[in-house]
Structures are given as C-alpha cells and as structure tokens.
Amino acid sequence: MSKLFTPIKIKNLDLKNRIVMAPMCQFSADEKGFVQNWHFIHYSSRAIGGVGLILLEATAVDPNGRIMVGDLGIWDDQHIAGLKSIVDECKKYGAKIGIQLFHAGRKCTAPEKESVAPSPIAFSEKYAVPHELTKEEIKEIVVAFRLAAKRSLGAGFDTIEIHGAHGYLIHQFLSPLSNLRKDEYGGSAENRVRFLREILEAVREVWDKRKALLLRVSAEDYAEGGNTSEDTAYLINLVKEYEIDLVNVSSGAIVPAEINVYPGYQITFSEIIRDLTGLPTIAGGLITSPLMAEEILCNQRGDLIFIGRDLLRNPYWPLYAAKALDVEMEWPNQYRGARL
Numbered sequence: 001m002s003k004l005f006t007p008i009k010i011k012n013l014d015l016k017n018r019i020v021m022a023p024m025c026q027f028s029a030d031e032k033g034f035v036q037n038w039h040f041i042h043y044s045s046r047a048i049g050g051v052g053l054i055l056l057e058a059t060a061v062d063p064n065g066r067i068m069v070g071d072l073g074i075w076d077d078q079h080i081a082g083l084k085s086i087v088d089e090c091k092k093y094g095a096k097i098g099i100q101l102f103h104a105g106r107k108c109t110a111p112e113k114e115s116v117a118p119s120p121i122a123f124s125e126k127y128a129v130p131h132e133l134t135k136e137e138i139k140e141i142v143v144a145f146r147l148a149a150k151r152s153l154g155a156g157f158d159t160i161e162i163h164g165a166h167g168y169l170i171h172q173f174l175s176p177l178s179n180l181r182k183d184e185y186g187g188s189a190e191n192r193v194r195f196l197r198e199i200l201e202a203v204r205e206v207w208d209k210r211k212a213l214l215l216r217v218s219a220e221d222y223a224e225g226g227n228t229s230e231d232t233a234y235l236i237n238l239v240k241e242y243e244i245d246l247v248n249v250s251s252g253a254i255v256p257a258e259i260n261v262y263p264g265y266q267i268t269f270s271e272i273i274r275d276l277t278g279l280p281t282i283a284g285g286l287i288t289s290p291l292m293a294e295e296i297l298c299n300q301r302g303d304l305i306f307i308g309r310d311l312l313r314n315p316y317w318p319l320y321a322a323k324a325l326d327v328e329m330e331w332p333n334q335y336r337g338a339r340l
C-alpha cells in the first residue's frame, strides 16, 4: 500500500491522502481583498484532482499586512461569504481545506501605508524602512489574528495555518536578523517567540479545540546569525503547548540570501524539526515525482507532502500519482474513463 495514499487523521482533520496543496498567492483578489471567480476555479480544480488538504494562499489579517494589492483578505466579516463559497465547493470532492493567515510586516508594499516590523530594518534596498511596532500596535495585530481565526471558523475551514515563514511579520520577530528589539519581544529565543505565542494563544481562544492548527516555518534563514533548523525546532518547542498539531516546513526569505535549490532541498529540515519537536510535519520543496514523495514518507522524513508548482502545472497531480503508484483511488465519475 502506498503511504502517500494512506489516510491520516490529525485531531478531527481526517485526510483521505497525504497530498497537501502548498499555499500559493494568486494576487488575484480585488483591491479590497475579496475572492474572485479565479480563486473558486483554481481551488476547486485541485479538489477535483484529488488533493487531500488544500491550503489557501496567504490571506491577510489586516490591509496593511498584504504583500501587495491582490492578496486575499480576511480583515472584514464581509470576506467570509466568498471564502465560504470556495470551502463548500472543495469539500464536495472530499478535500479538506485550510486557510493560511498572515501579516506581511516589512514586506508589505500595499500603497499609501507605512509597513511595520519588529525593528526599523528594510528587507532590501528595494523596500521601505518599516515603522517599528509599539507594544500597543503588536497587541492590535494579535487581535487581528484572533478575529481572522473567528472568521475562518465562520467560513467553514477545516484547519488554519499560521504563516510563520518566508520573512513575513511572524518570521521577522523569530529571526535575530530582523528582530533587534531590546524589550520583551526581542533578544532571547523566549522573547523572539513571544509574538507567535500571543497569536497562537489568541487564535486558540476562538478556534475549535477539536480542529487542528498548523504552523508554517522557515526552518533555515540561510545567513550567518540567522536561525537554523535546530534553532527553529527550539522555538517551536517553546510554543507547542498552544496546540500546534502539524508543522509545514519551508525555508528562507528573511533576508535576500542565495539558496541552493534542488529536488527535496528542504526535506532534511523537515526531518530535523520532526525529530526535535516530536510533531508531525509536512515536507516538500521541488517535489514532482510520486516515488520521491513515497520515499520521504516511508523513511519518516515527513508525515505529509506539500506540492506547489507541480500542482499549478497539473491540477490532477493526485490522479496521476495514483496511477503511477498503482493505487486505487476514487476518481470523479466524469473522469473515470481516463483511469485505465
């Protein structure tokens, strides 16, 4: 039996297979962050294609937390209806669906807004120097995450992924490269993780206890003085009591460092996080082959596999993988003729 097609249950998140659609920004929302027909088609196609867990793209908890205009938003109750339409459609095909909640911090380029960060350091010379968040402003962003989690529940999402990776606001607090604060939010690992801790605590206040909560991390900062996978595992261990159920392991983007990218380049990071935290992980990065996914899962280097760009090339990747691995899976009736 293929491991990729072995169901897995995490809290009440009951997945028919271990294929996760990686969150991928579409920059296709309107200027107020509302869902468009594009999103509906994009996500429901992957549900029809047999993905076990769809992770919606980074969705901003605050208009000033968007990477740019075009990001989806969840800072207003009015966003719920559009998001719910995607959720309802994807569930019809047996997929489970989560939303990735985020704030871009110093990487926000939405016009007419001053970007914010733990410390006034620009990501690169192409970005503005951000405003250093006051403690009061930090609390406001924590509340924005809590309200976004409540709206996510209203939209019917099966899970939430807190985006702590890729150099966005949470990662900016976690990394010593971007967090030079002298107060209780900076310095030691215990202090740098405080913002994430407060967010997890706030989200857990409103998110159904039976539902899984995911955390995406950049395991490696790829720069001297930055976090390594071992450091990231240490940070996760400091907050996992807030019921993180699954860690989605990515890497980089806190500074414009060069990354040596090759098939499976992040799998060792997943292995380290999994070993040092005892939490299940989603592993991925340049995975295109079902056999490679199988190897990672069978050798316990991750518990699920995320697929990003290959699912953009082929929304029916799971159907193709099942055929390649000679697995019986349920095909949409309309497509059964292509099964043999």
Ligand SMILES: Cc1cc2nc3c(=O)[nH]c(=O)nc-3n(C[C@H](O)[C@H](O)[C@H](O)COP(=O)(O)O)c2cc1C
Residues within 6 Å of the ligand: 022, 023, 024, 025, 026, 057, 058, 100, 163, 165, 166, 216, 250, 284, 285, 286, 287, 306, 307, 308, 309, 310
């Ligand atoms: C178009 C595109 C948009 C992305 N947007 C997000 C995002 O919203 N959130 C996130 O955590 N990662 C994002 N990523 C990173 C992917 O989730 C994934 O980690 C990356 O593409 C590596 O996996 P792959 O080699 O299977 O594509 C994006 C990647 C792509 C290609």
